[in-house]
Each structure stands twice: as structure tokens, then as C-alpha cells.
Amino acid sequence: MLFNSFNFALFLPIVFILYWFVANKSLKAQNVLLLIASYFFYSCWDWRFVFLLAFSTVLDFYSGIKIFEHKTQSRRKLWLVISVGINLGFLGVFKYYNFFAESFADFIANFGLKVHYSSLNIILPVGISFYTFHGLSYVFDIYYERIKPTYNFVDYTLFVCFFPLLVAGPIERATHLLPQVEKIRKFDYTKAVDGLRQILWGLFKKIVIADTCAIHANLIFDNADMYGGSTLFIGALMFTFQIYGDFSGYSDIALGTARLFGFELLRNFAFPYFSRDIAEFWRRWHISLSSWFRDYLYFPLGGSKGGTLMKVRNTFAIFLVSGFWHGANWTFVFWGALNAIYFLPLLLMNSNRNNLEIVAKGNLLPSFKEFFYMIITFLMTVFAWIFFRAANLTEAFHFVQTLFSKSLFEAPNFIPKVALLLISFFMFIEWLGRENQFALSKFALTWPRALRWSFYFLIITCIFIFNGKEQQFIYFQF
């Protein structure tokens, strides 16, 4: 069941009404209802994977208790290894088996040897990367004694599979979400209205921006050899906005939906395309994943404590793993490495924390310097997305080669006027709302009601008009 589907448009109000009118008196009823709804939501994709989700949940719940209860360090470590090993094992089999088998065979072939491997026809269980990371953060936090485990299985299961975040995040932490699960939720009018606004903006990003840009991005990337550099640049630009609209749109719908039920999820995007350097970009893009890798990989590896060399090593490690997390393809690894290279000068000059505040805070326009740095960072990001989008590295390098040929300065084969107009409108609203949680959070709130509602009508009209066949969210494949 996709967030942008008619089924979800029916599912959400039904669960909402049951939650606030039937199950509102007791915490247990609220949690059981959300749990049933979440499992139903997940089973709409493929009911068989419900068992995998349930197994992973039971494993982490039980491991958490065992880690907490054992007094000896070796026993605690054993349970941690069991939990992490099995979770990553599932991820490895379902997501990476074919990739490793193929890469190994290719590597051996370099030495003139031939290896026969059977590639498995594996369907990737939707959301596996996300719920695995939920569970892992829980057992790590117990192991490092940051939290105590919960002994309430329903609460824990709801923390792992709460439907708004189940299939594509944000990747929650037990320290943040579990306390909310354990407390009865009271209806909050302001929060609910804010949630609806965020859902509306998320749908606009997905259906109007991402799906429109996808048409052009797909056409250009799929026929890259037919076009010159200027058209390829348009293709890369289209994908840049496609992936942002798609993923941040999904996150907005997830956060907005959770707000309707009285939950606050972790923020996942904070206007990343207004970043002034690549370090700022990574503090604003897929925040829940970046902070996950920071807390559970970068810090345990030593973080920045061991001098510059260690800092560089650890930064490369998290970017490479982050790239690989996205998918079993060398393109993602290269994309991760490229971002690490972008990061390197900032790291060496110790200037990776220069831009912590949102750009031009309190001002309508940025300074020339800020604008210049924003454009440079944006163009670097556009370039990196080419590797993320390309089917393989050969295609990606061919794309880059043509992009930087003299045809870059020729007139493009076509200009997607409608898409560019929509992007301009979208980025204008995002710019105006950049100091808030999401662009529409406070936008138009002070306008007269007629004008404010007209603006919402305009957004809904765009969503209706651009709504075609339901399009998957890109991050579902991860």
C-alpha cells in the first residue's frame, strides 16, 4: 500500500477514526490497534514477508532482554553478536547475495578461472534495510547501556513496525520513539492540522515534483547515448529533484501521518539543496541514516579522536557503507566514495562544521557568497547523483564523458518547461519555509482564510492533475 495510493487514502481515515474514537481510552488499545494496522499495512505488499519481520522483531526483543540481564560481558557480547549476525545475515541474503556471488565470479574470471554460481531469484522484502536498522539500534543502545529494554512485546513491536515509518524510514531510535509508544496519546488539534499540512506537502513533492521529473530523468538516462551534454545535464538535474521530491516527500507523509496519531518522528530532511558545503548537505539529507551511521559506526570506529588520518579513514568508512546500504551495485559504492572525496577538503581544513545554521537565517535573500557556495554544493550533488541513478558504472562514466564534452554548450534536444516551472515554484516555497520543520509548516498561516484555503486548493489541484498511475517510491527498493 503506497502513501500515494487510493487504498492508503481509505486506510488512513479508518485507522484514525478507530484510534481516536474507539481505542482512545487505553494505551494498550491504542498500541494494539496501531500494531494490527501496521501489520495489515505491511502485508499488503507481500504477506509472506510478515513472518520475516515478526522473526526479526522477536529476535531483537529477546536479545535486548538477554543483553540487559546477563552480568558477564562475554554473555552480553554473545547476544549482541547473535542479534547483529542474524539481522545482517538476512540483509545479506535478501539484498546482497547475488551481488557478492556475481562480483566474486567476475573477480575470479580475471585470473582466467571460471566459477559457476547460481544466482537466486530473490525478492527484496520491502523495508528490510529500515526495520533491520531499527532493531539494531535498539540492541546496540542496550549493549552500550544507553537504555533499558522494554518487557512489553506489543510496545516493542510497535516501535519497530509503526506503519508510517515501516517501509522507508525515518530510521527511528528506541530512545526517541519508545517513550512515546509507552505513553497514552491525547489528541492535539494543532499537531493534527500540522500533520495534514505536512502530508499535503509530501504528496505534492512526490506526485507533482518527483513523478514529473522522473519522466524526463528516465527518458534521458535510458537513452543517454542519443543526447548531447546539455540534455544530459537536464537529465541529471531532473533526477536531482526527482530523488529529493520522492524521498523527502515520503518522509513528510510519514511524519505527518505519525503526527495525526500523536507521534513525533525524527526529522529526515532539512532543505538539503540550500546547503553551503557538502558537510552541511549531509547534515540535512536523510538525517536519520546519517546520524545512525555516525552513532553506530563512526563513533565506535574512533570518530575523530585519533587524529586526521583516523578521521579520514572513518569518514570514508561511513560513506562507503552508506553507499552500499542503498543497494547491491558498485554505482552506490562509487556514489558513497565520491561524497567522501567531496568531504575530504573540509575534513582536512577542519571546516566541516562551519555551516550549522540554515542559510540566510532571518533574511529574505542569501548573500552573494552564500549563494555562490550553495550553487557549487548543489552542482557537486547533481554530479554525484549521476552515479546513483546510472544502471552501472560503465553507463555512468559514459554519461559523464558526454556531459563534459563540447556538446554541453549546445542547445539541448528539449527543455522540460513544465517540470522547470514546477521546480521553481517548489523551491520558492521551500526557500520561504526553510527555517521551519517543513516548508508549509508556517507558510500562509497569517493569510486570510480565503487566501490560505485557495493556496491549499492550488496544491490539491496540482496533486489531482499530475496524479497518474501510482509510482513506487525510489527508497522502497532499499
Add this chain to the structure above:
Amino acid sequence: MKHFIVKILIFSIVFFAFDKLFILLRNRAPELEVDKRMEVLLQGKMDADLLIFGSSVGARGIIASTLSKELNIKAYNLSYPGSNIDFHEYLLTQLLENGNRKPKTILLTLDEPSELILNSSINFRLERLYPLIKYPKVREELLVREEKSKLLSDLFVLYQFNKSHLDLRKKNFTAHDSIMNCGSMPSYTTTTNFPAKYEQLPSHYNKENESKYLLNRVHSNVFDG
């Protein structure tokens, strides 16, 4: 909670009323199309002895009026550039279901044999259907193809739209196409705007030998390709 539900209801009712203003725009959309061929089919007014179905090969390659003149019959071209066999079948179904006169001969042009298997460069031209969404038959087809949901489509006029409805200018099939009264769409543009790998028209090309040349091309595509 009560306040929240009441406010959502009021908002929905006002939007529902606002949405109905767009019935006028929806009903006017077919008038803005230069290409009226599909509407003729939907209205059951097709009256031809010979019909040509196909993609651009059929649309640009066969001049129906030439066939009419040579064979002394009524020929009409229902080929749509970029359309696939699925789309041709849809047109045929509309021809048969809407009370049009059944033709004696149907000429189906195929770009290449692989068209019958899979070809991503040609497709079901959904965007040709959207301007005609006021016709229930078109709406049904979009529902079958999961373009739109039935309930929302029944409730909201705006939901039936696509972006072409916002353009209130007269619309050609594409910027460089023209359409003849017989339904054929010869392309008179130069090919300078296209990538070099696209086929160039031969230097001896002119209007007189146009149908002969393009018919030969259809023939070579279908039988030799």
C-alpha cells in the same frame, strides 16, 4: 477532535464545490485539439471503407487521400505517431463498439516485428485520451489502465484531468506535425532539430513522390525488417 472533523468536512465541501467549476474546462478540452480523429470514433461518426492503423510509419507514410483517389474508396488514417499495437487495438475496439460503420479493409502498419513483443520506444498514447475524458468510454479505459481510481474520478472533476487541460491553446499532435483531412500526418519539417542518428529524408524527397517513398518504407519495414 470535533472541531478538527468539522473543519475537515467544511474544507472538503468547499473544495468539492470549487472542483465542479472545472466541468466547463473538461467539456471544452476536445475543442482545443486539432486532431479530432479519436473523437470521431467515440461519437460513432467514422464512415470509411478503408482504415489505416499504425504508428508514425502509418501516420506519415500513408496518405489516405491518395489511396482514396487511386482506389476510388473512402480511406481514412487512424495512425498515431509513437503508438503501439495495444493502442491500435484500443482504436479498433472503439471503432466496433461505438456504432461506427465497419470498414471493408483495415491496413495495419507495423514498425518492426518486435513491436508484437515489446518495444519501449512506442507505447499506449494515454495522453491522447485525456482531452477526451468527458466521454465515459475514455474514463473507463483510464480506470482499466489504473491511471485513475474510480471513486475519486467519480467524485472530482479535477482528478480526471492531466496537465494538458491547463493549456488553453489549440493543440497540435506535436509542434512539428500537421494533420490532413484524411487523418494522415505527413511531416514537412527538416530534421535539423533531431540527433544525427535519426534517419534523414532522401534528397529526391518531394511531395509528389511522398506516398510512394513512404509506402515503400512501410513495406520494407514490415516485410524485410
